[in-house]
Amino acid sequence: MHPMTHDVARVLISEGDVQRRVAELGAQLSADYQDSNPLLVCVLKGGYVFLADLTRALTIRHGVDFMAVSSYGNATESSGVVRILKDLDRDITGRHVLIVEDIIDTGRTITYLMDNLRVRQPASLRICTLLSKPSRREVDLDIDYIGFEIPNGFVIGYGLDYAENYRNLPFIGVLKPEVYS
Ligand code: PRP
Numbered sequence: 001m002h003p004m005t006h007d008v009a010r011v012l013i014s015e016g017d018v019q020r021r022v023a024e025l026g027a028q029l030s031a032d033y034q035d036s037n038p039l040l041v042c043v044l045k046g047g048y049v050f051l052a053d054l055t056r057a058l059t060i061r062h063g064v065d066f067m068a069v070s071s072y073g074n075a076t077e078s079s080g081v082v083r084i085l086k087d088l089d090r091d092i093t094g095r096h097v098l099i100v101e102d103i104i105d106t107g108r109t110i111t112y113l114m115d116n117l118r119v120r121q122p123a124s125l126r127i128c129t130l131l132s133k134p135s136r137r138e139v140d141l142d143i144d145y146i147g148f149e150i151p152n153g154f155v156i157g158y159g160l161d162y163a164e165n166y167r168n169l170p171f172i173g174v175l176k177p178e179v180y181s
Helices: 003-007 015-032 048-056 108-118
Strands: 008-013 039-044 063-071 082-086 096-104 124-132 145-149 172-175
Touching: 003 008, 015 048, 015 124, 015 145, 039 048, 039 108, 048 096, 063 108, 082 108, 096 108, 108 124
Parallel strands: 039 063, 039 096, 096 124, 124 145
Antiparallel strands: 008 172, 063 082
């Protein structure tokens, strides 16, 4: 057993289920983006684990780039005002761009990113998120690719953290309330 599972109340999505779904998404994206050489834009930090597995599930030519953003306001509530800490290395004009996120919660971060990237006139701009919490949504949003819809609750693992811990867990778990309260 993983030593860090001590703080996990229950496993929400097992390692096997995560890996199967990532393989499915990889196959679907490989078909949808055939011959278009898309650029996968990973949103740091949470997206790095999903991106690493997703990119290896693709059978098509593609590039990867990274953005680091930080939300203004307090740590638990997303304000939607986002500061770019690291921008893309290259211009995306005319490029097919797929944003890769670990989770979409209120939808404010991804909305800001979409607005920011759309101005740069990519050929297309879509979203792929491993997790979505529809009950928490505060803005209207069409998500092109979703791994799993999940209920509200404090989830960790597979890139998702609490105070920078647990990102390395290979499954999605629910954190024990006593850890964060
Ligand atoms: C998470 C996640 C998204 C955002 C989603 O990042 O990776 O970027 O929150 O929330 P929203 O839909 O309510 O805007 P977080 O701020 O936890 O940073 P991290 O990825 O560095 O852990």
